[in-house]
Amino acid sequence: MGEFLGTLGMAWPRLLVYPGGLFAIVAAWLVTRWLHWCARIPWRTATFGTYQTLGSLLPPLVAISLLPLAPARPFPYGLDLFVALGLLEWPRMQQWLQQQPTRSVLLQRYWPLLLAALGWAEAVGGVGLSRLLAWPEAPLNQALLLVSTALWLSAVAPFGSHPGSRWNGAKAHWDAMSGYRLSAIGYWHWDSPALRLRTLGMLLIGSLPILAALAAHFAATLDPWAGWVLPCMAMLSATLLLGGLVRLPPQGLYLLQRGLALGLVGVYGVREMMRYM
Numbered sequence: 001m002g003e004f005l006g007t008l009g010m011a012w013p014r015l016l017v018y019p020g021g022l023f024a025i026v027a028a029w030l031v032t033r034w035l036h037w038c039a040r041i042p043w044r045t046a047t048f049g050t051y052q053t054l055g056s057l058l059p060p061l062v063a064i065s066l067l068p069l070a071p072a073r074p075f076p077y078g079l080d081l082f083v084a085l086g087l088l089e090w091p092r093m094q095q096w097l098q099q100q101p102t103r104s105v106l107l108q109r110y111w112p113l114l115l116a117a118l119g120w121a122e123a124v125g126g127v128g129l130s131r132l133l134a135w136p137e138a139p140l141n142q143a144l145l146l147v148s149t150a151l152w153l154s155a156v157a158p159f160g161s162h163p164g165s166r167w168n169g170a171k172a173h174w175d176a177m178s179g180y181r182l183s184a185i186g187y188w189h190w191d192s193p194a195l196r197l198r199t200l201g202m203l204l205i206g207s208l209p210i211l212a213a214l215a216a217h218f219a220a221t222l223d224p225w226a227g228w229v230l231p232c233m234a235m236l237s238a239t240l241l242l243g244g245l246v247r248l249p250p251q252g253l254y255l256l257q258r259g260l261a262l263g264l265v266g267v268y269g270v271r272e273m274m275r276y277m
Helices: 002-010 012-016 021-039 051-065 081-088 090-099 103-124 129-133 139-154 172-178 193-222 226-245 250-275
Strands: none
Touching: 012 021, 021 051, 021 193, 021 226, 051 081, 051 090, 051 193, 081 090, 081 103, 081 193, 090 193, 103 129, 103 139, 103 250, 129 193, 139 193, 139 226, 139 250, 193 226
């Protein structure tokens, strides 16, 4: 524990500047502002200062600070995907203690994330976040990595059924089927800085495979600036993709997630079949 705390102290730029600290706070504001604009949802100013808000702010901020993003100083204690997911979901867990969503709602909310995480693990051979930065050589593993990334991002911020969105007229039975009536369990309390950090953290995790693909194809071309340019390109690409996803109606997002899930299972099945042929 003492060695860990000492290492954490040496990595203070991660906690105060990038990828946590000042960068995380500003980027979380920009990302959620962009997503609100894409989904046509009224903007609400974040409120700081309550004990509950400050207590829920730290876990997602720590998760973002420990992400393996260049050009931050390397950190020897890497996060795995499920630990990072738990830290980022801490603000939601606090809400659920009060709102107590049903198991079906939780299952509908988390099955795309969990399936995408399993797809990543199969593509790169583990659940460590640093493994997502290694672009696989096999084409089927590349396809599995990219399909899992799309599925992950599709589950980050499903805005479709918010009362203020432009898809407010969607049929209620789609909400019931897909679990998108999210305001009922607190998915739309974007006045919380912790939830904005949560969205940023999920987005940054989704950008890691994109960064791996960009590095595999453009690192040599952009050298010696690749460590600065490529992470920005990956984050921007993931943000634009997420902005497009939140513009989909609930029906479209529902079908897209199921299509991606079938594609993921199909690619995995083909890969396993070829392995034994």
